[in-house]
Structure formats: C-alpha cells, structure tokens
Amino acid sequence: MNDKLSQLYQQVLLDHNKTPRNYRVLDPADFESLGYNPLCGDKYKVFVNIDENDIVTDISFVGDGCAISKASASMMTTFVKGRHIDEIEKLFHQFHDMAQGKLDPEKDPNDLGRLKIFYGVRNLPARVKCATLCWHTLHAAVKGKEKVTTE
Amino acid sequence: MAESNVSLKEAASVEAAGTIDIDRCRDDFPVLRREVHGKPLAFLDNAASSQMPEQVIRAYTEYHSRNHANVHRGVHLLSQEATEAMEGARETLRELINARSSKEIIFTSGATDAINLVMQSWGRTNVGEGDEILISTMEHHSNIVPWRMLCDEKGAVLKVIPVSDDGILDMEAFASMITDRTRLVGIVHVSNTLGTINPVAGITRIAHDHGVPVLVDGAQAVSHMKVDVQQIGCDFFVTSGHKMYGPTGIGILYGKQEMLEKMPPWRGGGDMILSVSFDEVLYNDLPYKFEAGTPNISGAIGMGKAAEYIKAVGYDAIHNKEQELLRYATGQLQSIEGLRIIGTAPEKSSVVSFVIDGIHPHDIGTILDLEGVAVRTGHHCTQPLMERLGLVATTRASMAMYNRREEIDQLVAALRKTIEMFR
Numbered sequence: 001m002n003d004k005l006s007q008l009y010q011q012v013l014l015d016h017n018k019t020p021r022n023y024r025v026l027d028p029a030d031f032e033s034l035g036y037n038p039l040c041g042d043k044y045k046v047f048v049n050i051d052e053n054d055i056v057t058d059i060s061f062v063g064d065g066c067a068i069s070k071a072s073a074s075m076m077t078t079f080v081k082g083r084h085i086d087e088i089e090k091l092f093h094q095f096h097d098m099a100q101g102k103l104d105p106e107k108d109p110n111d112l113g114r115l116k117i118f119y120g121v122r123n124l125p126a127r128v129k130c131a132t133l134c135w136h137t138l139h140a141a142v143k144g145k146e147k148v149t150t151e
Numbered sequence: 152m153a154e155s156n157v158s159l160k161e162a163a164s165v166e167a168a169g170t171i172d173i174d175r176c177r178d179d180f181p182v183l184r185r186e187v188h189g190k191p192l193a194f195l196d197n198a199a200s201s202q203m204p205e206q207v208i209r210a211y212t213e214y215h216s217r218n219h220a221n222v223h224r225g226v227h228l229l230s231q232e233a234t235e236a237m238e239g240a241r242e243t244l245r246e247l248i249n250a251r252s253s254k255e256i257i258f259t260s261g262a263t264d265a266i267n268l269v270m271q272s273w274g275r276t277n278v279g280e281g282d283e284i285l286i287s288t289m290e291h292h293s294n295i296v297p298w299r300m301l302c303d304e305k306g307a308v309l310k311v312i313p314v315s316d317d318g319i320l321d322m323e324a325f326a327s328m329i330t331d332r333t334r335l336v337g338i339v340h341v342s343n344t345l346g347t348i349n350p351v352a353g354i355t356r357i358a359h360d361h362g363v364p365v366l367v368d369g370a371q372a373v374s375h376m377k378v379d380v381q382q383i384g385c386d387f388f389v390t391s392g393h394k395m396y397g398p399t400g401i402g403i404l405y406g407k408q409e410m411l412e413k414m415p416p417w418r419g420g421g422d423m424i425l426s427v428s429f430d431e432v433l434y435n436d437l438p439y440k441f442e443a444g445t446p447n448i449s450g451a452i453g454m455g456k457a458a459e460y461i462k463a464v465g466y467d468a469i470h471n472k473e474q475e476l477l478r479y480a481t482g483q484l485q486s487i488e489g490l491r492i493i494g495t496a497p498e499k500s501s502v503v504s505f506v507i508d509g510i511h512p513h514d515i516g517t518i519l520d521l522e523g524v525a526v527r528t529g530h531h532c533t534q535p536l537m538e539r540l541g542l543v544a545t546t547r548a549s550m551a552m553y554n555r556r557e558e559i560d561q562l563v564a565a566l567r568k569t570i571e572m573f574r
Contacts, residue, residue: 004188005521009514009572017573040513040529041543064543066511067573127517 008120008127009067016071021078026060035063035137037129042069046077046137054085059138066130072118073134079115085142087111092139099128169467176464176553179204183553190523193558198343198502198549199527200393201374203457207397210456214449221445223422237448240455241438247458248369248388249379250405254437257404257411258451262370263293265389265404266337268441269366270297271417273387273410278334280306285328285363286337287312287320288539289345292532294337294368307334314539318345318494325354329361336363340378341371344531344547345494346477346502348376355384364410370394370402374551375473375500377466386410392450396551397457401450404441411437418443469552473501476550480559484548487566493545501550504531507566510573512544515566519546522565524558 026032026047035044042065049058059077064070080088094110097103101122105112121131177183180202185192194202203211214236220229222237238253245253259265274297278284284298288311295309302309310328313321320338329336336358341348355365364386372378374395380388387410392401406414416423416434420443425433434440461469480503484490489508507515516528527547530537537543548562 005518009518014573042513066513068514124517124520127513130513 004120004123008124010117010120012075012114013067013071013117016074017067020061020070020074022060022074022081023062024060025062026058029060031141033137033141035133035140037065037069037133040066040130042066042130042133044069044073044134044137046073046134046141048138048141050085050142056080056083056085056088056142061134061137065133066127068118068121068127068130069133072131075115076134076138079113080138088138088142091115092135095135096132098122099131169465169471171464171468171472171552173472173553173555177555179206179460180553181205181208187523187525188521190521191561193524193554193561195548195550195554195558195562196525196527197374197551197554198371198394198547200399201396201551202553203396203398203453204460206460207453207456211398211449211453214452222448223439233448236455237446237451240451240458243455243458244403247378247462248373248390248405249381251381252408255405255408255411257406257438257441258446259389259402259404260400260447261391261393261402262368262389263391263402265387265402266293266366266368267297268404268417269387269389269406270301272414272441274298274301274335275304276415278302278305278307281332282307282334283310283330283332284308284335284337285310285312285325285333287325287339287349288314289318289320289342289347289349289533289536290337290339291343291368291370292534293370294339294366295535298335298337308332311535312338314347314536316540317496318342318347318540319496320347320349322350322353326357329358329363331361333358333361333363335366337366337368339371340367340369341375341500341502342494342533342536343371343502344504344533344536344545345496346499346504346549347494347496348372348498348500351385352383359384371500371502374461374469376470380405392454392457395454395457396460397454398450401447401454403454408437411441414441416440416443420444422446464552472552473550476554476556476559477501477503479556480548480550480562483559483563484566487563487570489570490566493540493542501554502547503549504545504547506542506545507570510569512546514573515546515569518569518572519562519565522561522568524562524565526562 029047031048044063046061051057061073105116118131121127182202218232220233222234241253241256245256312325351367358365366387367385369390373390386407388405393399423443493504512528529544
C-alpha cells in the first residue's frame with residue numbers, strides 16, 4: 001500500500017472513526033465550544049467538565065466530519081481526560097506543530113504519546129485542519145470563551 | 152477560423168467527423184503526462200478547472216516573449232500586435248457563442264466577475280425595494296451571493312426555483328414564480344455539482360413572455376456543448392476561460408447590445424473613457440465602457456486560443472466522447488455497493504457526483520489523490536443545493552474531452568480500495 005496512505009489511515013484511526021469514544025453530549029457541562037470548518041463542513045461540539053483544581057474530569061464530543069477529524073476528536077478526549085488544563089494547553093501547541101510538520105514526534109521532545117499517528121497529515125496540507133479542528137475547539141472551550149449557561 | 156499562430160493541423164486531434172484521436176489529443180496537454188504520488192495522473196476534476204493544451208500555453212507565452220505591450224494605446228508595433236491579438240480573441244469568442252457583435256463581448260476576470268458586473272451596473276440601476284430576483288436552487292455561489300447582496304442593499308426579494316431529488320429544475324414552479332415584480336431570472340446552464348443541463352432557451356422564452364431579462368451562467372457549458380446565445384435568447388451569458396481549456400483570471404460577459412448600452416459603467420479608470428476632465432467624463436463605447444484599466448491581455452489571448460482549440464476538435468466530437476465517458480462512469484460507479492449517484496437528470500454533462508455510505512468525501516478525496524486520481528470533494532460552492540439534497544459534501548468526478556476509460560477504471564479501483572480500508 002502507498003506509504004503516505006498507510007501512515008495516515010492507520011488501523012487505530014479507522015477504528016476511532018468507526019466507534020468514536022466519548023461520543024455523547026455532556027449534560028450538564030462546565031464548558032462547550034463549537035468547532036466548524038466552513039471549507040469542508042466539518043462540525044463538532046466539544047463538552048468539558050473541569051474541577052476546582054483545573055483538572056478535566058470529563059470530556060465528550062458530538063458532530064460530523066471526515067475520518068481524520070472524527071478520530072482525532074475521539075483520541076483527544078481519551079488522551080486529555082484527567083489532565084490539568086495547563087498540560088492540555090501544552091499538548092494543543094505540540095499537536096498543532098506536529099500536524100504542520102514543525103515538530104517531529106520521534107526526535108523533538110513532546111508528550112503526544114499515541115497521538116503521534118497524526119504526524120501523517122503533515123504530508124497532506126489540505127487535511128491538517130481536519131486533525132487540528134477538535135484541538136482548536138477544546139482550546140476555545142477551556143479558555144472559557146463559550147461557557148454553557150444551564151437553566 | 153481566426154488567424155492563428157498554431158496551425159489547425161497541430162491543434163486538431165480529429166480523426167473523422169464526430170470522433171477524437173485520443174492519443175493525439177492527450178499529447179496536446181502536457182500536464183496529462185505527469186505522475187502524482189508515483190501514480191499516473193487521472194485528472195477528473197475538470198469542472199473545477201480544465202487543463203490547457205500546448206497551443207494555449209504557447210499563445211499565452213508568445214505574447215509575453217514577443218508582443219508584451221499595453222493595448223489600445225501605443226502607436227508602436229508591439230502595442231499594435233498586442234491589440235490585434237486581444238481583439239482577435241474577442242472576435243473568436245464572439246463567433247464561438249454566436250453573439251451578433253464583438254461589442255457584446257466584455258472581458259472580465261471570470262464568470263463571477265461578469266455576474267458582479269451585471270449586478271453592480273444593471274442590478275443597482277433596475278432593482279428597487281420589493282422587486283424580485285429569481286434564481287434556482289442549483290446555482291453556484293457566484294450566482295447567489297451577488298444577488299443576495301443586491302437584495303440586502305435594495306430591500307428586494309431573492310426567490311428560488313426548486314429542484315427535484317433527481318436534480319431537475321421544477322419548470323412548473325418556475326413559470327408560476329414570475330410576478331410583475333420579477334426583475335431578473337438568473338439561471339445556471341449546466342450545474343457544476345450535478346451535471347444537470349437546464350433548458351435555458353425555454354426558460355428565457357417564458358421569462359421574456361413576462362418582459363423579464365435572463366442571465367445564464369454558462370461556466371460549465373462552453374467546454375461541453377455548442378452555445379448559441381442568439382438561439383437561447385438570453386440577455387446576459389457569462390463564462391470563464393479556465394473551465395474551457397484556457398487560463399485562469401479571464402472570462403467574458405456577453406450582453407445584448409441594447410442592454411449594455413443602457414447600463415452605466417461600474418469601474419472607472421483608463422481605457423473605459425473617451426475624454427476626462429475634472430468636471431466631466433465621456434465614457435468609451437462598447438465593449439470598452441466596461442473594461443477599466445489594463446486588461447488581462449495574455450489571459451484574453453489564451454482564452455481565444457482555447458476557443459479555437461475547441462472549434463478545431465468540434466463540438467460533435469467532444470459531445471460524443473464525453474457522453475460515452477459519462478455513460479461508462481455512471482455504469483461503473485453504480486456497480487459499487489453502497490455508492491449513490493447524486494444528480495440523475497436525463498440531460499447531463501460529463502459530471503458524476505456521488506456519496507458512499509459511511510465514508511466522508513474528504514477521506515475519499517485524499518485516498519483517491521494518493522492513488523493518482525484528482526477529483527473534487529466538498530459542497531462545490533453550492534451549499535444551498537447540498538442542503539436541499541440533505542448532504543454536507545459529495546465526491547465529484549468530472550470528465551473532459553481528453554479523459555479515457557482507463558482513468559475511470561483507476562477511479563473505480565481506488566474507490567474499491569477505499570471501501571475495503573474503511574470496512
């Protein structure tokens with residue numbers, strides 16, 4: 001199989017696309033944010049609960065888009081649960097740099113762990129935004145830009 | 152045929168009337184020889200932009216390497232040659248769409264620019280509060296947004312002719328939607344998303360019965376079929392060079408002379424004037440009244456050469472070839488389980504849009520790309536149409552005269568591989 005193809009569409013990515021984890025509305029949620037890519041129509045909502053120590057206690061997402069965006073959202077939720085928001089902020093920047101090819105997860109220091117499989121998108125400029133959409137959405141959510149109002 | 156630097160023999164890949172010598176035709180298009188991601192390129196994204204033959208590329212570069220000068224100004228030889236080449240292109244394009252006069256052919260930066268010209272000049276003069284602009288659900292954004300802008304500015308109403316699930320325009324609804332407030336009908340000749348060919352002559356007749364002028368968006372028509380603006384009867388017709396084997400950044404507005412004469416200029420500057428003082432400006436005659444500033448000279452020359460290329464191959468041959476490819480592609484794609492073709496009107500150009508259960512078009516597009524197949528994925532700048540059809544995106548294969556069955560086979564094989572991967 002084509003190298004770039006097999007690097008990008010790894011089994012784990014395809015699996016997360018097929019059965020996304022934490023795919024539900026979190027109600028009530030402390031924060032939520034809508035991520036939308038008008039170019040391709042990918043649309044996701046990310047919900048986050050954060051405790052008094054700024055630890056993410058729960059996170060979920062819903063929405064629709066391509067396999068890369070959906071798998072990235074699914075893997076992000078499993079990866080950041082239980083982490084401090086400062087740590088998540090760091091991961092956001094690392095992930096972003098990796099997707100753009102500015103950070104080589106095999107050589108440069110990073111904490112991306114299993115998220116390294118998204119390094120493959122750097123070869124496909126049109127798809128970088130697919131992988132990073134959920135991270136931007138989470139970033140906006142924890143920045144408190146769109147605090148959920150519960151009635 | 153207009154004078155040309157390229158001999159007809161070179162340009163023509165015609166074997167006999169109605170057929171194309173495909174090997175010679177492909178030889179004319181240098182890009183078709185390249186590989187992408189280590190695979191032979193199967194270029195099936197012609198509705199987004201078709202490739203340029205060597206003859207067009209040569210005419211384009213010839214201007215820059217031999218005749219580069221401004222037009223309509225200099226008394227020196229280069230300027231005269233540039234002017235002749237550009238005005239020759241205008242005449243070739245006039246002939247291609249059978250306009251009465253080359254005064255009716257305005258060079259623009261493309262079809263979008265041409266529609267904006269009509270909106271700014273004709274629209275802002277003739278549309279007022281409570282008036283109605285009638286367009287269809289299958290319009291490209293370029294024939295929606297300018298009218299939405301005009302309606303917002305004037306307090307006018309944008310009305311939309313419905314389409315069926317198959318992608319066919321509802322002609323009964325259309326006829327009933329024209330009122331005494333309708334000021335313009337804007338209709339796409341060939342849908343870029345569905346391939347549907349609309350009965351633009353019939354639409355024009357009905358609109359004219361009510362005294363309503365018609366703008367036809369022909370961006371997807373001119374590379375596929377003989378367009379005769381007099382036979383259609385429309386008041387405006389727009390198209391783009393790069394969708395008919397010409398360069399980007401160039402297009403034309405055809406307008407009936409009596410319409411264009413009544414319209415005010417929309418951009419001011421050089422070339423569109425007869426005389427200028429600080430108190431008064433006398434505008435130039437058609438077509439220059441609408442061409443302010445130095446035009447895209449090489450683009451115009453290239454577009455003219457593309458029109459010559461099309462004429463040399465012949466619309467009969469192009470039609471036969473493309474319809475054969477359409478039938479083949481439709482049959483092959485239909486044989487794929489879980490694939491649904493979007494747009495099944497009986498009259499179609501060589502466009503096949505489709506969706507596959509459980510696989511997002513962008514993933515399909517990426518995998519096809521890595522297999523050497525270039526297609527378009529997304530909403531194709533027709534978001535309202537996609538919403539009507541209940542879709543976010545489709546994958547679209549669009550064929551040109553130079554495509555081969557083998558490229559359809561390459562597409563189908565890559566799609567089967569994609570489905571296998573996502574199973």
